Amino acid sequence: MAEHPAYPVGLRLAGRRVVVLGGGQVAQRRLPALVAAGADIRLVSPEATPSVEAMADAGEITWEQRPYAEGDLADAWYALIATSDTAANDAASAEGERHRVWCVRSDDADRATAWTPATGHSEGVTVAVLTTEARHRDPRHTAAIRDAVVEGLRDGTLVAPHRRTRTPGVALVGGGPGDPDLITVRGRRLLAEADVVIADRLGPRDLLAELPPHVEVIDAAKIPYGRFMAQEAINNALIEHARQGKAVVRLKGGDPFVFGRGMEEAQALAEAGITCTVVPGISSTISVPGAAGIPVTHRGVAHEFTVVSGHVAPDDERSLVDWPSLAKLTGTLVILMGVDKIGKIAGTLIAHGKSPDTPVALVQEGTTAAQRRVDATLATVAEVAVAEEVRPPAVIVVGEVVAVGPHGTA
The missing domain is CATH 3.30.950.10 (Tetrapyrrole methylase, C-terminal domain)
Known part of the structure; x- marks a missing residue:
């Protein structure tokens, strides 16, 4: 088995029985994702960390406070074996093999029938990284690759072309206090996907230099006001570009709703029937x-x-x-x-x-x-x-x- 790479697959565990053996740090790290997947989780362990115990108290998992026993995996679709008892782990693995239950083992990956990839998420995309060779099986290595990919997706440095019809809309993005590294991950991603950016003087200006050449950057202070008040002219510019089917980002300093007139813009967009997304920012x-x-x-x-x-x-x-x-x-x-x-x-x-x-x-x-x-x-x-x-x-x-x-x- 060691000569063959693992076959990657996404398990749909909603409503299906998942058995977790052991309530220590491994379970504490893995349980939240299983809960988020909607699995019917049964924890079997004499003890549990306070965080795992809190999940049981909250009804997110069912905890049977005892050691592993033969038959625990009989109705499972998937099992996480993470006890400190090697003999119990071996017995549970053998039971999983008999019942055709995919089993992850925290103590011996080579004897497991499934591996847990290093995973990350970015706007509806799950990134999962698995090593294909035993000599590269270093959790830190796979985690580093995962982090690099997810960070690229989040900050816009790794952008895949979108082949879909876009709904016109405006994102009111709080850019933070000035340091470009202090904008939120979501705000930076929306900037990378924008067709038009209407920016305030107090926004993180360094980020504008990173935008692709096709992005139209408009200085809000230089929008022709004519007979309009400044804010009304900005509102009109947002509406006009959104109605052209463009993805518009209104980049503000700090948070849009802390002395940023963000609600005035949101109200104007709502009255015009324009979809508006608010991305909070770190307030100065x-x-x-x-x-x-x-x-x-x-x-x-x-x-x-x-x-x-x-x-x-x-x-x-x-x-x-x-x-x-x-x-x-x-x-x-x-x-x-x-x-x-x-x-x-x-x-x-x-x-x-x-x-x-x-x-x-x-x-x-x-x-x-x-x-x-x-x-x-x-x-x-x-x-x-x-x-x-x-x-x-x-x-x-x-x-x-x-x-x-x-x-x-x-």
């Missing part, structure tokens, strides 16, 4: 402070954090922020779009009870190569921001967490 509200060494929460320091927009000053009638209430909070305050208003914001917070000595950090161009952090207090932040020439985009963090960590004093 937590990622930029984190990249600068600031935890927005920390045990014994801050039990909550509040995110506000500072694009209008506290005394502006358009402001929807309850600044007096924010001044009374003991947690962390994260302010976006507030660099040019920080003087008035700091003054308002102090006027309503916030200590002038409260630490403040301004993190400019967070997560990018140009990132820099400027520290101050509420009493000095306006002066320091001007002296240090802090420019947008910058995330402002107010609170004792600023003094926590390698850059702080706590």
